[in-house]
Amino acid sequence: MAIKKKGSKKEEPIILVTNDDGVAALGIRNLVEAVRGLGKIVVVAPDKPQSGMGHAITIGHPLRLYEVELFEGIKAYSCSGTPVDCVKLAVDKILHRKPDICISGINHGSNHSINVIYSGTMSAAMEAAIESIPAVGFSLMDYSAEPDFKASRHYARLIVEKMLRKKLPQHFLLNVNIPKADITQLKGYRICKQAYAKYQEKFIERKDPHGRSYYWLTGEFVNFDRSKDTDVWALANGYVSVVPVEFDLTDYGLKQKLEKDWGESK
């Protein structure tokens, strides 16, 4: 676990790479290749898929961490915990310092609109941003077994280069989604807001051999947000969506209203 301190190699930035599909996923291999050469890359990712884990952390049992040889010339570790655990462990036990940037993905499947909340990809990036590490999550809107990551690699490198170029605001965090399209069909990226769009869930009820019910979660995606500056609009119109994300969830509008309406009270 000999990670050189910043300064030892003329300020080469340390790039922490993680994901939620697991260390063996195609997406993280493509992300590593996308940023190769931009800094000292260290991979710490879950040892198994963790999709839909949200901002889960492991508190009830201990974590394991193993060095793996999956990326040529790059230190990589698999972790028994969640994406958030990976970031915490990387900082405390592998790097022994904060990396200069944390990148997460490339997720197999989209994380636009409200899905930012459920996304393990974004929760890892958010964990980094909370720790004042500039961070970005990348997701490709393609659920096939062998997606074409070419456009994703191009935009991942472009955005990471931009992020490394100048000092960024504290808690800098981006949610980047890439449409399933040939790179020549894409119009570029667009800075967007999170759309109010979500899955309308339904559960499919089935019976087990003992006649007892069980339920599978399914759903249909519905966009309730008609404005044109959303990620959903951008993605539907051939753009890569870039949503700046914050973790202060205070609803300041409602706060003001309640201060007036509810006041203080015993």
Added chain:
Amino acid sequence: MAIKKKGSKKEEPIILVTNDDGVAALGIRNLVEAVRGLGKIVVVAPDKPQSGMGHAITIGHPLRLYEVELFEGIKAYSCSGTPVDCVKLAVDKILHRKPDICISGINHGSNHSINVIYSGTMSAAMEAAIESIPAVGFSLMDYSAEPDFKASRHYARLIVEKMLRKKLPQHFLLNVNIPKADITQLKGYRICKQAYAKYQEKFIERKDPHGRSYYWLTGEFVNFDRSKDTDVWALANGYVSVVPVEFDLTDYGLKQKLEKDWGESK
């Protein structure tokens, strides 16, 4: 699963109660008692503790749902999934409609400041708010096995009564934390913002009998936020903290900055 439709009993509101400590926890029993009489109560809660599950959902395997008799005169179900799963299942398979309010807790332990993101208690409430169901999560800052819920019950009832009294804005969501204190010592509630305060994590490394390392997550709570309108300030000063929460995570300040600095690009 015969839940009467709204209107069948003169608009008696339907109150969905859930939590993340599990259906058998003391906290949810106290929450049910706190709101008894304010509407038709239905409980759908995890069958085991789910603390730290964040906004996790279950997508890789099916869910089970069993009716349980734990609350006198109240329909209650235990669910094999996460708090978010409980809310989704309750709406789709038990109530067959949206409840008038969703209340979550009373959590054994605090969920103030940044912990709103990790909290299963709040993720259940947030799931409801996303579905336009007014929602609130309650957490008591007491980790003991048999906490005194008296003050929590008092404020839970007060706040739920307030919420049921008038039509609320869409996506109304509150994060309420109650200090560990005798009710006579509390000064009332205060509308607050989320503090930038968080655990500074450390992992404790141990060796298993085979000489391999494993890691336990531990941490110390640090408040970086010196302003007086935060939940951390309120709780330290004898108030119940009430933070209005939103799920649009767009950082609009950063969005504006990036639109200028980054523009659009191939």
